Amino acid sequence: MTQKTPLYGLHERLGAKLIDFSGYLMPLHYGSQLDEHHHVRRGVGIFDVSHMGIVDIEGEDAGALLRRLLANDVAKLRNPGRALYSCLLNPAGGVLDDLIVYYREPGRYRLVLNASRKEADTDWMRSEVRTLRVRFEPRADLGLLALQGPGAQEALKIVFTPGFAERLAALKPFAFLENEEGFVARTGYTGEDGFEIALPQARLTQAFSAWVDAGVPPIGLGARDTLRLEAGLNLYGQDMDETTSPLESNLAWTVAWDPAERDFIGRKALEQERQRGVTRLLTGVVLAGPGVLRSHQELREGERNIGLITSGSFAPTLGFSIGLARVQEPRPAHAKVVIRDRALEVRWQPPPFVKQGRVLVPRAD
Amino acid sequence: MNKLSKDLRYTESHEWVRRDSEQEITIGITDHAQEALGDLVYAEIYPVGKRLDAGDVCAVVESVKAASDIYTPLAGTVAAGNPVLAKSPEIINRDPYGEGWLLKVKTAHPVDLSGLLDAAGYERMLAEAH
Numbered sequence: 162m163t164q165k166t167p168l169y170g171l172h173e174r175l176g177a178k179l180i181d182f183s184g185y186l187m188p189l190h191y192g193s194q195l196d197e198h199h200h201v202r203r204g205v206g207i208f209d210v211s212h213m214g215i216v217d218i219e220g221e222d223a224g225a226l227l228r229r230l231l232a233n234d235v236a237k238l239r240n241p242g243r244a245l246y247s248c249l250l251n252p253a254g255g256v257l258d259d260l261i262v263y264y265r266e267p268g269r270y271r272l273v274l275n276a277s278r279k280e281a282d283t284d285w286m287r288s289e290v291r292t293l294r295v296r297f298e299p300r301a302d303l304g305l306l307a308l309q310g311p312g313a314q315e316a317l318k319i320v321f322t323p324g325f326a327e328r329l330a331a332l333k334p335f336a337f338l339e340n341e342e343g344f345v346a347r348t349g350y351t352g353e354d355g356f357e358i359a360l361p362q363a364r365l366t367q368a369f370s371a372w373v374d375a376g377v378p379p380i381g382l383g384a385r386d387t388l389r390l391e392a393g394l395n396l397y398g399q400d401m402d403e404t405t406s407p408l409e410s411n412l413a414w415t416v417a418w419d420p421a422e423r424d425f426i427g428r429k430a431l432e433q434e435r436q437r438g439v440t441r442l443l444t445g446v447v448l449a450g451p452g453v454l455r456s457h458q459e460l461r462e463g464e465r466n467i468g469l470i471t472s473g474s475f476a477p478t479l480g481f482s483i484g485l486a487r488v489q490e491p492r493p494a495h496a497k498v499v500i501r502d503r504a505l506e507v508r509w510q511p512p513p514f515v516k517q518g519r520v521l522v523p524r525a526d
Numbered sequence: 527m528n529k530l531s532k533d534l535r536y537t538e539s540h541e542w543v544r545r546d547s548e549q550e551i552t553i554g555i556t557d558h559a560q561e562a563l564g565d566l567v568y569a570e571i572y573p574v575g576k577r578l579d580a581g582d583v584c585a586v587v588e589s590v591k592a593a594s595d596i597y598t599p600l601a602g603t604v605a606a607g608n609p610v611l612a613k614s615p616e617i618i619n620r621d622p623y624g625e626g627w628l629l630k631v632k633t634a635h636p637v638d639l640s641g642l643l644d645a646a647g648y649e650r651m652l653a654e655a656h
Binding site: 501 | 564565567568570586588590591593612616
C-alpha cells in the first residue's frame, strides 16, 4: 500500500512528478532535477522528508539501551541538544540501518530512521529491551522537512520568530534546539549547510508553504540523491545493507571502540574484521570519459571482476559521472567499469566529491 | 499536454521518425519520452556506418536517473549522429522534435513508415496507457 505524507496535496499542486519511494508517494522533481540540485548548492531549497521515521526512546534505561544497540556511543553526547550519526548493527556486524540519534534530556532520545527500515528497526530495538525500563514512541504525528543550502540560515527567518531563528543560526553541526516552534537540528544529507526540522502536521504544511511562497524552491528526491552522492554520503539499501559492515562501508569513523567494555551488538564481529583487515571497501569512483555510472555496473582489472558500483549518477555540480563502489582490497591502481559491454577507464577518488559548494575532484579529462 | 507533430511517425517505444528522403530517416524521442526521462545528461549514438536491423538499438540516452535504449524501426546503417548532443544533451529536453534529434539512418530499402503510428494513433496509445 502506498502512503502519502501530509504534504502530498501541495506537491501535486506544485507540479511534482511523484514516484513510489519506500512505500511513499514522494516528489522525484518539480520540473527539473538538475535545476533543483543547483538551487541547493548555490542557494537554498526545501525538501519534504516526512517519509523518514521518527521514534522517541524514553525512560531511565534509554541511554543504556542505545549504548547496547548503536555502534556509535551516545555517551559522547555530554549535553542535551547534541546529536550523532550511527549504524544499527546485527550480531554479525551487518548494517541494519543508519540513523541520527538526538539527546534531548537525560532519559529522552529521538531517533530518525530510514523510511524503508523504520518498522524493522523498531521491532529489532524492542526485542533487545528485555528488563530495561524504556518506552518507544513512534512519532507518526510529526513530519520532517530539510532546509538545505548556503542560504538556509537566512531562510530560517521566513518561518521562525527572529529570536528562535537567531538561536538556530548559532547552532553548530549536529546540534539542535526545540521549543513550541519546532524541533530543529543543524543536519542534512546534501553536503551543504542546512537544517532538518520536525513539526506537527498542521505546522508542517504551513511552514513548507511559507518557504515555497517566499521563493525557496521545493526539491525532490532526485536532487536529494545527486546531492548526497556528490557529498559522498551512503544510501542505505544501496551502498550498505545487512550483508556489509560499517568498516567496509567507509563508516569506520562512526564505530566507537572506546570504552572497550561497552558491548554493543556487532562488536565482536567488527573486532574480528578489524583484526583481519577488510577484504572489500566502499570507495569513490570518477568516470574519466563520457557516460554515466549506475549501480550494479561491474568493475574490472583486466578480465578480473574486482567490484561493483553501488551508487552512480551524473554529478550536476561536476558535469561528469561519479559513483560509489565496493571494491576488493587491496585495490589495483587502475580499473575499468563495464557499461553496455564496453570497458571504460575509471579513477579512484576518496569521497566527498563536493563539500559546501567546493569541488574536490580534479577535472575528468 | 504533449506536443506532437503531424508530420512525424511514432513508435510504441516513444521514438519519432521523419522521412528525409527516399532512403534516409531521422530518429528522435517524443516530448512524452523526454518528459518521462527527466533531465538528459548523456546521449550515445552508435557510430556512423554501424549496420542495424529493424528493431535494433541505435542509441542510448541517459537522464540523471536512468538509461534508455533507442530503437530504429527500419533496417539500415547509421548515417549521422546529432553533433550537438555531446556538449548539450539537454537540447533533447528543450526541443525534442527539432534541434534535439538523435540520429539519421540510411535505410536498406526505400523508406516505408506505414507500419508506424501517426500523431493521432500515438496520442491514443498514450491516453490508453494512463
